[in-house]
Amino acid sequence: MSGTGSIISRVRHNQFSKTFFISLWVSLLLLPFAGPRIAVIFFGVVFFFVLLVRLIKKTASAEPVSIISSRIRSMSGSIYSGRYSGFMLLIAAVASAAAPFALTSYYLDILIMACIYMLLALGLNVIVGYTGLLHLGFAGSYAIGAYTYALLNTHFGINFWLCLPVSALASSAAGLLLAIPALRLRGDYLAIVTLGFGEIIRIVLNNWDSVTKGPNGISGIAAPSIAGISLGNLHLYYYVVLAIILIALFVIKRVEVSRTGRAWMAIREDEIAASSMGINITRYKIYAFVFGSLWAGVAGQLFAAKMQFVSPESFTFMESVFILCMVILGGLGNTYGVLFGAFIIAIMPEALRGIDSYRMLIVGIGLVALMIFRPQGITGGARRCR
Amino acid sequence: MQIIEARGLSRHFGGIKAVEDVSFRIARGSIASIIGPNGAGKTTLFNCLTGLTRPTKGSVVFRDADITGMQPHEICSRGISRTFQNIRLFRSMTVLENVMVPQHSKVEYSSLQSIFSTKEFNNKEKAIRERGYEMLEFAGLQDFAKKPAQSLAYGSQRRLEIARALASGPRLLLLDEPTAGMNPSETEEVMTIIKRIQSLGITIMLIEHDMKLVMGVSDFIVVLDHGVKIAEGRPDEVRKDPLVIEAYLGREALH
Numbered sequence: 001m002s003g004t005g006s007i008i009s010r011v012r013h014n015q016f017s018k019t020f021f022i023s024l025w026v027s028l029l030l031l032p033f034a035g036p037r038i039a040v041i042f043f044g045v046v047f048f049f050v051l052l053v054r055l056i057k058k059t060a061s062a063e064p065v066s067i068i069s070s071r072i073r074s075m076s077g078s079i080y081s082g083r084y085s086g087f088m089l090l091i092a093a094v095a096s097a098a099a100p101f102a103l104t105s106y107y108l109d110i111l112i113m114a115c116i117y118m119l120l121a122l123g124l125n126v127i128v129g130y131t132g133l134l135h136l137g138f139a140g141s142y143a144i145g146a147y148t149y150a151l152l153n154t155h156f157g158i159n160f161w162l163c164l165p166v167s168a169l170a171s172s173a174a175g176l177l178l179a180i181p182a183l184r185l186r187g188d189y190l191a192i193v194t195l196g197f198g199e200i201i202r203i204v205l206n207n208w209d210s211v212t213k214g215p216n217g218i219s220g221i222a223a224p225s226i227a228g229i230s231l232g233n234l235h236l237y238y239y240v241v242l243a244i245i246l247i248a249l250f251v252i253k254r255v256e257v258s259r260t261g262r263a264w265m266a267i268r269e270d271e272i273a274a275s276s277m278g279i280n281i282t283r284y285k286i287y288a289f290v291f292g293s294l295w296a297g298v299a300g301q302l303f304a305a306k307m308q309f310v311s312p313e314s315f316t317f318m319e320s321v322f323i324l325c326m327v328i329l330g331g332l333g334n335t336y337g338v339l340f341g342a343f344i345i346a347i348m349p350e351a352l353r354g355i356d357s358y359r360m361l362i363v364g365i366g367l368v369a370l371m372i373f374r375p376q377g378i379t380g381g382a383r384r385c386r
Numbered sequence: 387m388q389i390i391e392a393r394g395l396s397r398h399f400g401g402i403k404a405v406e407d408v409s410f411r412i413a414r415g416s417i418a419s420i421i422g423p424n425g426a427g428k429t430t431l432f433n434c435l436t437g438l439t440r441p442t443k444g445s446v447v448f449r450d451a452d453i454t455g456m457q458p459h460e461i462c463s464r465g466i467s468r469t470f471q472n473i474r475l476f477r478s479m480t481v482l483e484n485v486m487v488p489q490h491s492k493v494e495y496s497s498l499q500s501i502f503s504t505k506e507f508n509n510k511e512k513a514i515r516e517r518g519y520e521m522l523e524f525a526g527l528q529d530f531a532k533k534p535a536q537s538l539a540y541g542s543q544r545r546l547e548i549a550r551a552l553a554s555g556p557r558l559l560l561l562d563e564p565t566a567g568m569n570p571s572e573t574e575e576v577m578t579i580i581k582r583i584q585s586l587g588i589t590i591m592l593i594e595h596d597m598k599l600v601m602g603v604s605d606f607i608v609v610l611d612h613g614v615k616i617a618e619g620r621p622d623e624v625r626k627d628p629l630v631i632e633a634y635l636g637r638e639a640l641h
Contacts, residue, residue: 251501258500258507259490259514262479266487269476276436276470278462278491278554 023047114346121342123295129333131288132268137198141293143315145300160224171297179289217311331377395444422610463491467556477536488554525549
């Protein structure tokens with residue numbers, strides 16, 4: 001009896017010291033940023049919180065976290081199974097169509113940016129989510145789309161609609177150029193090359209003064225117009241972006257359910273098996289890069305036309321990371337989940353504006369928590385099963 | 387009439403001769419087994435035949451064409467398909483999708499057709515799906531079509547791998563230890579599946595350690611040891627071969 005008793009007390013002691021060290025670690029991390037006072041407070045808060053969670057875990061038979069996540073999973077499952085899908089779709093359609101009437105132009109502006117990020121996330125999802133190739137330089141593709149329109153429009157006066165396919169193609173071509181060397185690499189090495197790609201694009205834009213005007217950026221980019229009516233007004237421009245997102249969603253969905261989509265996923269699951277089953281993995285990896293980058297080009301042009309100004313600082317490495325976070329948060333390979341993730345992350349900086357200086361900290365903690373409790377993303381699973 | 391022939395096939399990894407100067411011919415429509423102790427080079431031999439590794443020397447002739455050094459997907463579309471020793475399913479895809487993927491090189495259409503959902507696209511997708519179901523029925527997995535592949539039981543995963551290999555429409559099927567880790571009744575099931583595949587006119591090459599199965603189904607056996615072919619022939623010939631007995635049981639067993 002005494003033996004069991006001492007084991008229990010040792011376990012309890014372990015729990016306690018573990019909690020202590022976790023909180024200590026967190027507060028030490030915080031120390032250089034927030035100073036000693038906040039670090040001590042933070043230590044107390046984290047210690048208390050972790051202890052509380054552990055106590056709840058012990059008293060309740062099931063972990064609270066897993067209850068929540070399983071509830072979310074069953075909820076998302078029922079959305080996918082079609083039980084609520086018609087209803088949800090209707091709500092989404094009405095909400096997105098009515099948004100400009102309900103929102104002030106400040107919020108509408110944020111919403112348009114969120115839509116542009118959704119498009120980027122959809123594109124990156126093809127590369128990272130479907131095909132499983134880690135791309136850390138997606139902002140480079142985005143920049144190419146933006147600058148293609150900026151340059152063609154300001155120098156040659158080519159209008160928005162005519163330039164849209166050109167931007168998309170320019171971005172795809174860059175994706176092709178990136179894919180050719182990147183194909184020889186896997187995993188971490190691929191990530192580094194794609195990161196380099198993003199940086200190269202940004203640095204070229206920053207230094208090629210004669211063409212891109214360097215860090216000053218290019219201004220005076222025209223907004224789109226139809227039959228002489230300018231769509232530069234936020235309300236109208238919102239519908240342009242919305243329409244393009246719907247087209248993107250439709251096209252990407254169609255490709256996903258075709259042999260191309262299956263080939264991508266087979267490569268993600270197991271490259272060796274995929275190639276033994278007759279899939280030309282080189283070709284389909286290139287295809288994923290080209291097809292994914294295409295949407296980044298479109299998003300870039302939408303961004304340039306909205307801001308009517310582009311400069312290299314909009315296309316930093318952080319931008320690539322943010323887009324990647326959207327894809328991961330939403331759930332790799334899950335198209336609708338990715339839209340959701342993009343929306344959340346895009347509006348988060350605005351939602352957290354009140355606590356400005358802690359914004360990145362909260363985003364970081366959120367991502368760490370996500371990776372611990374729900375590595376497959378909010379909407380769960382690589383993708384729904386058909 | 388042979389379907390595949392290896393001519394002096396070698397595969398070296400640095401100083402290690404995983405496969406050294408192996409030649410054989412496999413008759414069309416037969417079941418041939420590759421046996422040998424662990425590390426004899428059986429899987430490396432399969433990898434050479436399917437293009438996953440490039441042979442250091444020698445060549446592979448399949449249906450009168452030299453396929454040495456071709457890419458795995460080219461070899462697959464020429465009619466060689468395989469399973470893997472350690473199961474390599476597309477784990478998070480559904481069971482049905484697993485048998486739809488290999489039809490990739492058989493049924494083709496452009497992405498534009500899929501975007502606009504043309505009649506041709508729909509017909510071809512329907513054909514792919516139907517053939518997929520056929521394959522699942524063959525392996526007795528039709529009830530699990532919509533389940534993710536990773537949710538299947540171990541024995542079913544092995545059978546799904548065979549169904550997936552069949553879905554690419556092969557003339558030659560390479561099975562790498564299809565009964566590894568199976569109980570006797572599951573092994574029995576696989577044996578019947580192998581027999582049924584043969585009756586479809588598909589040639590089979592088999593890596594297997596279960597001697598009862600090997601002796602029961604094989605028409606021809608190739609024995610490898612340390613990368614070298616030490617014997618070949620009908621099961622009853624191979625069983626009596628002193629070199630084979632030595633490789634399996636040690637030199638003492640002969641005396």
